[in-house]
Amino acid sequence: MEFPTHHLGPRLRLLNQAIAQDMDRTVTALDLTGTQSFVLRYLSMHRGEVVYPKNIEKQFSLTHPTVSGILQRLEAKGFITMLPDPADHRCRRVELTEKAEQCQQEISQHIREMEKRMLTGMSEDEVETLVRLLDQATKNLTEAPAKEEIHP
Numbered sequence: 001m002e003f004p005t006h007h008l009g010p011r012l013r014l015l016n017q018a019i020a021q022d023m024d025r026t027v028t029a030l031d032l033t034g035t036q037s038f039v040l041r042y043l044s045m046h047r048g049e050v051v052y053p054k055n056i057e058k059q060f061s062l063t064h065p066t067v068s069g070i071l072q073r074l075e076a077k078g079f080i081t082m083l084p085d086p087a088d089h090r091c092r093r094v095e096l097t098e099k100a101e102q103c104q105q106e107i108s109q110h111i112r113e114m115e116k117r118m119l120t121g122m123s124e125d126e127v128e129t130l131v132r133l134l135d136q137a138t139k140n141l142t143e144a145p146a147k148e149e150i151h152p
Helices: 008-029 034-045 053-060 064-076 098-118 124-142
Strands: 080-085 088-096
Touching (some): 008 034, 034 053, 053 088, 088 098
Antiparallel strands (some): 080 088
């Protein structure tokens, strides 16, 4: 079945930019960059687990020098601590500080408020449909196409 083009890319890009700009205002006020806030969110989501810089490199597809710089700046600002691993002193674990925990709470609250604004005027059914359709579109583009769909 052929679908007409609805120019979804530009619409999604505009939405993504609006979300990024809104988040940047919030994280800037907390003395963070967007990337630093994503790393803190990752660490917060993995609270109670041992996290190494390599885990962050893999999660965000970043190089070792990039992650090293991000972590050094976060540590200098008091958001994380880097501790030697008791099992292997060559490795360093990354842990959130109380300051980071407080910032994460503020960021999470802001995200809830932003999503509420974004979904204003939509019914609960429309929101569920939007989420389902966005998930399906993502799945369609990220999963490998079936062999019969590949055209040389």
